[in-house]
Amino acid sequence: MMLFTEVRGLPVVLPAEAGPLGTVTSLTVDPASGTVSHLRIRGGRLRRETALAWDAVHTIGPTAVRLRAATAPDTVPPRHDLLGRRVLTEAGTEHGTVLDVAFAPETGRVLTVFTTRGEVPADRMLGLGDYALVVRAG
Structure with missing residues (x-):
């Protein structure tokens, strides 16, 4: 298990390349x-923010994210960061703000969302937009 806050800022490297491609922004x-x-990712050889599909990730460790091979940037999906996002139930009830997210680095599966009002199991996530993460009431 890893946390999003542990991955943010890690260098992203390609096999057999000298320097990092950039660093993880989210x-x-x-x-x-x-x-x-x-x-x-942003920085390094990539001057602007770029999105890479999760399939390009080979391993994530405490010191770097290693990619499988040279990978072309993917179409950048809308930027809806979970960290700091407001959390609402489908009925509109406030459930705090996202502090961190635990995930399996081998698969990318989200395990738990940690909020200012407690933990939310990943299977309760319904949607994510500009305004909030919407979760099923528990």
Whole structure:
């Protein structure tokens, strides 16, 4: 298990390359599947923010994110960061703000969303937009 806050800022490297491609700025989540869909990176050889599909990730460790091979940037999905996002139930009841997210680095599967009002299991995520993460009431 890893936390989003542990991944943010890690260098992203390619096999047999000298320097980092960039650093992780955020992870994009697909609430419908409950998985990380993209890795957002910036800096290094990439001057602007770029999104790479999760499939390009080989391993994530405490010191770096390693990609499988040279990967073309993916179509950048809308930027809806989970960290700091307001959390609402489907009925509109406030459930705090997202502090962190636990996920399986091998698969990208989201395990738990940690909010200012407690933990929310990933299977309760319904949608994510500009305004809030919407979860099923528990």
